[in-house]
Amino acid sequence: MLRGFKDKSDQEYMYLLKTDPDGCRDKMNPNQSFSAYKNVINQHLLHLRTNFHFYVFSGKIFFLLFFFVLFSGINLFGQKAYDDKTKDPEIGIAEHLDQYLPKDIYLTDENNQRVLLTDLIDKPTIINWVYFRCPGICSPLMEGLAKVMDASDLIPGVDYQVLTISFDPRETIDLGIRKKNNYLNLVNKKDAIRKGWKFFVSDSASIIKGTNATGFKYKTTGNNFVHAASICVVSPKGKITRYLNGIYFLPFDFKMAIVESSKGLSAPTISRIMQYCFAYDPVGQTYVLNVTKISGTLILFVAVLFFLVLIFKPKRKQGERSKEQGERSMSEDRSK
Numbered sequence: 298m299l300r301g302f303k304d305k306s307d308q309e310y311m312y313l314l315k316t317d318p319d320g321c322r323d324k325m326n327p328n329q330s331f332s333a334y335k336n337v338i339n340q341h342l343l344h345l346r347t348n349f350h351f352y353v354f355s356g357k358i359f360f361l362l363f364f365f366v367l368f369s370g371i372n373l374f375g376q377k378a379y380d381d382k383t384k385d386p387e388i389g390i391a392e393h394l395d396q397y398l399p400k401d402i403y404l405t406d407e408n409n410q411r412v413l414l415t416d417l418i419d420k421p422t423i424i425n426w427v428y429f430r431c432p433g434i435c436s437p438l439m440e441g442l443a444k445v446m447d448a449s450d451l452i453p454g455v456d457y458q459v460l461t462i463s464f465d466p467r468e469t470i471d472l473g474i475r476k477k478n479n480y481l482n483l484v485n486k487k488d489a490i491r492k493g494w495k496f497f498v499s500d501s502a503s504i505i506k507g508t509n510a511t512g513f514k515y516k517t518t519g520n521n522f523v524h525a526a527s528i529c530v531v532s533p534k535g536k537i538t539r540y541l542n543g544i545y546f547l548p549f550d551f552k553m554a555i556v557e558s559s560k561g562l563s564a565p566t567i568s569r570i571m572q573y574c575f576a577y578d579p580v581g582q583t584y585v586l587n588v589t590k591i592s593g594t595l596i597l598f599v600a601v602l603f604f605l606v607l608i609f610k611p612k613r614k615q616g617e618r619s620k621e622q623g624e625r626s627m628s629e630d631r632s633k
Contacts, residue, residue, distance in 0.1 A: 389525045390540055391512035394563050398535045402507045404462060404497040405470055407477075414460075414507065415535050417495075421457040421558040424529045426513045428465035428522060429472045437544040438526040439480050445546040446494065447484040453493025457555045461494065464508055464515065465522070466501040473498060511537065530554045532561040539563065 402414040425442060427435040439461065446453055453459065463473060473496035480494075481487050499507070508515070515524035528546075530539040538561065539554040557563070 388514050388516050390527045393512045393537050398510050402503045404499045421555045422531045423459045425461040426464050428463050429468050429476050434526045441544045443480040443483050445551045448548045453490050459494045462497045464504045468498050470498050530558045532558045
């Protein structure tokens with residue numbers, strides 16, 4: 298028997314109060330206790346408060362807050378995979394990304410004609426500083442450049458061009474032409490590479506401007522130079538967009554650098570998937586798989602899927618549960 302009621306009619310009225318307490322108040326019998334009604338109302342309010350607390354801490358709001366914190370944490374953790382900044386080296390490469398080349402750098406081309414560097418740049422351009430007498434890394438660097446040009450599916454002279462410039466003002470273009478012919482013997486696409494790979498010499502003033510603008514740092518030691526092996530990628534508008542260091546270049550890195558340069562961007566644009574999955578490492582001068590972003594995305598996907606299951610999972614209505622409980626209580630009392 299329900300608490301506060303002594304007969305069957307009171308039990309039936311209690312069930313009505315539970316299912317529709319406000320609607321039943323006007324139908325109250327004077328013989329029925331108002332305290333019983335008040336008791337039901339208090340129980341109803343307690344039930345609402347309990348449901349609210351469960352909704353906040355175990356339901357949708359809790360999961361929304363949880364996912365918000367999780368997503369924020371993933372973004373903060375993976376926002377900058379490489380945030381180390383070093384001072385400009387005395388010898389090496391000081392990156393000048395997003396800076397434009399000066400318009401007063403003069404070169405001497407293979408026809409012994411004096412030209413402006415910026416006038417030559419009408420497509421993605423790779424600038425390669427060497428000196429042709431170099432007994433060290435210049436030859437391996439140009440061999441690596443010749444091989445990656447030969448392996449790439451981009452067409453030199455059409456999709457991009459390479460400008461190899463001597464930073465030794467004593468050298469002549471004749472020496473540069475001989476060097477070029479040597480490297481052309483290493484490739485299969487001789488005609489295309491001959492057209493798209495141009496050699497130059499320059500005067501000391503333009504060399505200083507050009508090497509400073511591209512961040513190429515070197516030091517004179519007797520008749521030779523101490524320097525780094527690197528290529529600089531420039532957009533068709535003369536903006537520096539990428540550096541690739543070393544003497545060996547992967548075709549993937551090479552192509553990504555050229556394609557992004559064609560847009561004037563310092564980020565990969567060849568494919569949205571590649572752009573999302575790969576990050577550029579300025580220390581290693583190469584593209585690396587962005588494990589943090591990929592794993593964070595997978596975790597977030599699973600969490601959102603779980604959250605959607607909780608939201609759209611069919612739930613029994615409160616009124617139906619109360620009705621079933623009331624009917625069950627009445628049937629038990631009748632059996633007694």
